[in-house]
Amino acid sequence: MYNMSETDTRSRLLWAAKELIWEYGVAATSPGMLLRRSGAGQGSLYHFFDGKAGWAREAIVAVAAELTAEADETLAGEPAGLPAIERYLQRPRNALLGCRLGRLAFDPDVIADDQLRAPIAGYFAHLRRLLAGAVRDAVRQGELPASTDARALAEALCAVVQGAYVTGRASDDAAAMRRATKAMRALLHAAGAGVGR
Amino acid sequence: MYNMSETDTRSRLLWAAKELIWEYGVAATSPGMLLRRSGAGQGSLYHFFDGKAGWAREAIVAVAAELTAEADETLAGEPAGLPAIERYLQRPRNALLGCRLGRLAFDPDVIADDQLRAPIAGYFAHLRRLLAGAVRDAVRQGELPASTDARALAEALCAVVQGAYVTGRASDDAAAMRRATKAMRALLHAAGAGVGR
DNA sequence: GTCTATAAGTGGATAGAC
DNA sequence: GTCTATCCACTTATAGAC
Numbered sequence: 001m002y003n004m005s006e007t008d009t010r011s012r013l014l015w016a017a018k019e020l021i022w023e024y025g026v027a028a029t030s031p032g033m034l035l036r037r038s039g040a041g042q043g044s045l046y047h048f049f050d051g052k053a054g055w056a057r058e059a060i061v062a063v064a065a066e067l068t069a070e071a072d073e074t075l076a077g078e079p080a081g082l083p084a085i086e087r088y089l090q091r092p093r094n095a096l097l098g099c100r101l102g103r104l105a106f107d108p109d110v111i112a113d114d115q116l117r118a119p120i121a122g123y124f125a126h127l128r129r130l131l132a133g134a135v136r137d138a139v140r141q142g143e144l145p146a147s148t149d150a151r152a153l154a155e156a157l158c159a160v161v162q163g164a165y166v167t168g169r170a171s172d173d174a175a176a177m178r179r180a181t182k183a184m185r186a187l188l189h190a191a192g193a194g195v196g197r
Numbered sequence: 198m199y200n201m202s203e204t205d206t207r208s209r210l211l212w213a214a215k216e217l218i219w220e221y222g223v224a225a226t227s228p229g230m231l232l233r234r235s236g237a238g239q240g241s242l243y244h245f246f247d248g249k250a251g252w253a254r255e256a257i258v259a260v261a262a263e264l265t266a267e268a269d270e271t272l273a274g275e276p277a278g279l280p281a282i283e284r285y286l287q288r289p290r291n292a293l294l295g296c297r298l299g300r301l302a303f304d305p306d307v308i309a310d311d312q313l314r315a316p317i318a319g320y321f322a323h324l325r326r327l328l329a330g331a332v333r334d335a336v337r338q339g340e341l342p343a344s345t346d347a348r349a350l351a352e353a354l355c356a357v358v359q360g361a362y363v364t365g366r367a368s369d370d371a372a373a374m375r376r377a378t379k380a381m382r383a384l385l386h387a388a389g390a391g392v393g394r
Numbered sequence: 395g396t397c398t399a400t401a402a403g404t405g406g407a408t409a410g411a412c
Numbered sequence: 413g414t415c416t417a418t419c420c421a422c423t424t425a426t427a428g429a430c
Contacts, residue, residue: 009395009396024305025303025305027224027225028224028305030422030423030424031423031424031425032422032423032424040396041395041396041397041398042396042397042398042425043395043396043397043398044395044396044397046425046426047395047396048395051424051425052423052424052425098302098303099363101367102360102363102364102367103303104367105295105362105363105364105366105367106222106295106300106303106363106366108221108222108225111366117367117369120367121367121368121369124364124367124368125368128364145387147383148383149376149379149380149383151376152376152377152379152380152383153380153383153384155361155364155373155376155377155380156357156361156376156377156378156380156381156384158360158364158377159356159357159358159359159360159361159363159364159373159377160353160356160357160360161356161360162356162359162360162363162364163299163355163356163357163358163359163360163361163362163363164352164353164356164360165302165360165363166296166299166302166303166356166359166360166362166363167299167302167321167325167352167355167356167359169302169303169308170298170299170301170302170314170317170318170321171318171321171322172314172318176352176356179346179348179349179352179353180349180352180353180355180356181353182346182349183346183349183350183352183353184353186344186345186346186349186350186388187350187353187384187385187388188384190342190387190388190391191383191384191387191388193391194387194390194391206413206414227404227405227406228405228406228407229404229405229406237414238413238414238415238416239407239414239415239416240413240414240415240416241413241414241415243407243408244413244414245413248406248407249405249406249407
């Protein structure tokens with residue numbers, strides 16, 4: 001039987017770290033903010049984690065696991081190919097909150113510490129692999145031209161979502177995400193319309 | 198005749214602010230860093246600028262003007278339409294450095310101060326207008342389908358570039374930009390191939 | 395495990411001499 | 413205009429009692 005109270009305080013700290021990093025990034029999240037939001041005391045923080053890099057890394061790793069599971073769910077399901085790509089583009093997203101991992105790409109603390117950047121890189125690598133697979137399925141099913149560069153298109157699909165987070169937040173316009181992904185779907189359909197002729 | 202030494206010190210401070218904000222964002226750039234890089238003294242900083250929000254805003258406004266001029270040059274030139282869009286996508290960019298304005302979208306200081314966010318929003322609004330104009334030209338010239346939603350496609354074109362900065366930096370992979378924009382060009386050509394039949 | 399006390403360093407800004 | 417001295421708040425972390 002494990003110690004329940006330990007698990008609780010540690011979990012609360014990690015939950016608060018995930019929330020705060022989403023809202024403010026790593027560099028702008030301070031130990032004080034973490035203690036206030038979690039309700040834990042300073043002693044607990046340094047008991048459970050090895051400094052700021054410690055809890056930041058654990059939070060990022062946990063979020064990466066969550067987003068990876070979501071991506072698997074969306075893209076590995078049926079039907080495969082173009083419908084899977086459409087499911088990815090049409091996922092509900094709040095452009096103003098930002099991608100929980102993508103918004104960290106230019107965080108000074110993340111740039112300076114490869115231990116923090118690596119889980120983020122891993123998530124995007126996985127996402128691009130899934131998207132490239134969906135593109136190849138689409139080509140196989142005649143939904144996209146045979147000349148399609150799957151790796152490049154996967155990068156563009158990933159980028160258009162991440163970019164809409166950026167322009168949406170910069171312009172304080174949550175509709176940017178819907179517009180950008182709608183245009184992407186239209187392009188894919190128009191490109192696919194010419195196949196087989 | 199204006200005071201040359203004043204102009205010099207002020208210019209050096211502003212130049213340093215633009216550089217540092219590009220490298221670290223606003224929140225992570227401190228007065229101390231600014232003084233070290235510019236070589237100016239503390240007194241000069243507070244003589245010429247009204248606190249951090251002051252020099253940060255001036256730097257952002259200046260960068261927005263520079264990027265706006267670049268966009269005008271690229272997109273307003275000849276030939277118009279799809280070639281203009283291609284020129285935009287193929288501009289030389291360093292994905293690892295990031296967009297000088299887009300990288301600020303999730304900066305805590307920028308999010309918290311509309312005076313800092315407004316020039317960034319203005320730049321992106323201008324860029325989207327230019328891109329939407331190029332898309333309409335392309336439709337008129339038969340390079341894209343008549344059904345094309347110019348505003349949405351402009352958003353997607355803007356987003357794919359901004360997103361490639363994000364995934365490129367996160368994955369420490371400067372080639373992400375070339376891949377994403379290449380896929381976008383291929384999609385545009387494939388979509389345009391079906392026009393007029 | 396959790397608490398309070400503490401400390402060295404930095405961030406952002408002001409004061410006042412020159 | 414530019415300088416140095418100074419200030420308060422906060423960040424990150426450690427010490428040591430309970």
